[in-house]
Amino acid sequence: MEGQILQAVKELLHEVREMRTEMESLKQEMRAEMESFKQEMRAEMESFKQEIREEIKELHVRIGKLETKVDKLHDKFELHAQKQWQTEADVYRLKKLIGIE
Known part of the structure; x- marks a missing residue:
């Protein structure tokens, strides 16, 4: 009976180690x-x-072109x-000259 328990514990430890390895592999994949x-x-x-x-x-460029156009319009x-x-x-001078104003 003790042999069976020891065997079961060994199998569980083996499964845990495999799971740890698999988890580590998954962690590395996720990081990548x-x-x-x-x-x-x-x-x-x-x-x-x-x-x-x-x-x-x-x-x-467009603003520069617009500024140029605005400057030209202002001029x-x-x-x-x-x-x-x-x-x-x-x-006014002509009106004054001819006596209208």
Whole structure:
């Protein structure tokens, strides 16, 4: 009977050792999978960062073009205002010259 108990204990110990080995193997596989996943996520994040950088560069170019257009419009507006002022001054002088004002 003692022999049977000892045999059962030995078998249980053997099973426990096998389970430990299997668990360790699973842990290593999980670590490898997690590391692979982390690397994929890092690569994807870098890709997103690069896309964002490119979009920002494009936006800066577009903003620069808009600023140039605004500057040109401002210059045209200033020129138009000067011409308008000169025209009004000329009209006033002519009216004064012919005695309307």
